[in-house]
Each structure stands twice: as structure tokens, then as C-alpha cells.
Amino acid sequence: MNTRLVNSTIKNNHVIHFCGLLNSTSIHNITTAIFSAIKAKAEQIDFIFSSDGGDISNAILLSNLIHSSPIPIRMINFSSVESASVLVYLAASERIVSPNATFLVHSISQYFNAQWYEHNKVKEHSVILNHLADSYIEHYKKYTVDAKKPLDIENILHGSAIIINASDSIDYGIAKEILHPENLSLVYTDHWCLPPK
Secondary structure, eight states, X not given: OOEEOOBOOOTTEEEEEXXXXXXXXXXXXXXXXXXXXXXXXXXXXXXXXXXXXBOHXXXXXXXXXXXXXXXXXXXXXXXXXXXXXXXXXXXXXXXXXXTTOEEEEOOOOOOOTTOOOOHHXXXXXXXXXXXXXXXXXXXXXXXXXXXXXXXXXXXXXXXXXXXXXXXXXXXXXXXXXXXXXXGOBOOOSEEEEEOOO
8 A cells, every 4th residue: 555645745745625517517617727727827736526427528628638737737536536527536646545534437328318218229329338438448448557456447337336435446447646734735826616506
């Protein structure tokens, strides 16, 4: 088990706190905070992140933004990262997990406006869900390629859910190290606490 003191001595460090669902509003708020840090020439972003998931398309968008960020983004799971939000977490250049934090991976679902559909529309939604599942699998595998114990992500997305504890998240390649919150020292020059909308 990897544990260490996370002590940010970077002079221009930005911190983003987020706890909530991934939807268009929250993605807008997060991307605005990331672009503000980039514009301010931050040397690093510490992203304190907890989410019970949300829209997969929005998660993929944010995942791609985080992965392509010109400044390092250190993602810290202090509580729970679930469902689509796992993709966001995986995209960070540094991934840290609190000892009691968890990850939840489960089958793909998507909200389709809660209305009646004709047969062709149902088939279209099935195609969309399959595409989202394939995208999830592709992103997951890309970021966990060095896992000691690869997770059978295909079976999980098409079957039973799995809750992954901090220690197992290291073996599965999700997190890279375990941190003890009482040892966390964040030195920052700017800070955003994003309320979910």
C-alpha cells in the first residue's frame, strides 16, 4: 500500500472542490474553474473530487479536458467516485485516494427524457447505450493500462456492480497512491468550491 504526505509546495497552486452529479451545469462550472487556473498560469490544480456519477457524455467531455490540460491536475478522492465520474478521475495526471474512499463501477444507464418511445427509437437508444459503454471501456482501459490486477470492465458494465476500496483501487490501476487526510497540506493561491446545480 502506497501512503505518503501530500504536501503541495507549488507557489501557484489552484484547488477545486467538487461534490455532486455530473451534468451540463456542473461540467460548465468545472471547466470554467480549470480554464481560469490555466489563464492564471497555475502550476498545478488539486481537484478534491466526490461524485455519484451522472451523464456519461459529460464525463467523457470532462475526462478529455482534464487529460489534455497543459498543467498537471492532481485528483483526490476523499469520499466516493462512482459511475461516470470514474472516467473523470482516471484522466488526471496524478490520482490519489483517501484510505476510506471508494469507487463504484456498474452497468451503463442513460436518461432518455422519461417518455414513451416507438420501436425504432428504442433501438436507437440501444445503439447509444452500446456506444457509451464502448467509450467507457476505451477510456477506462487507456488510463489503467499499468494495473497490477486488471479489472474485467466489460463484464462489470454489462453485469453486476462492484464497489472498490482504496487498497484495491491501487491494484486495479484506478488510483496511484493512498493518502491520509490528516497529513494533507494544500498550499494554494486560488480556490473554487463548486456547488452542484
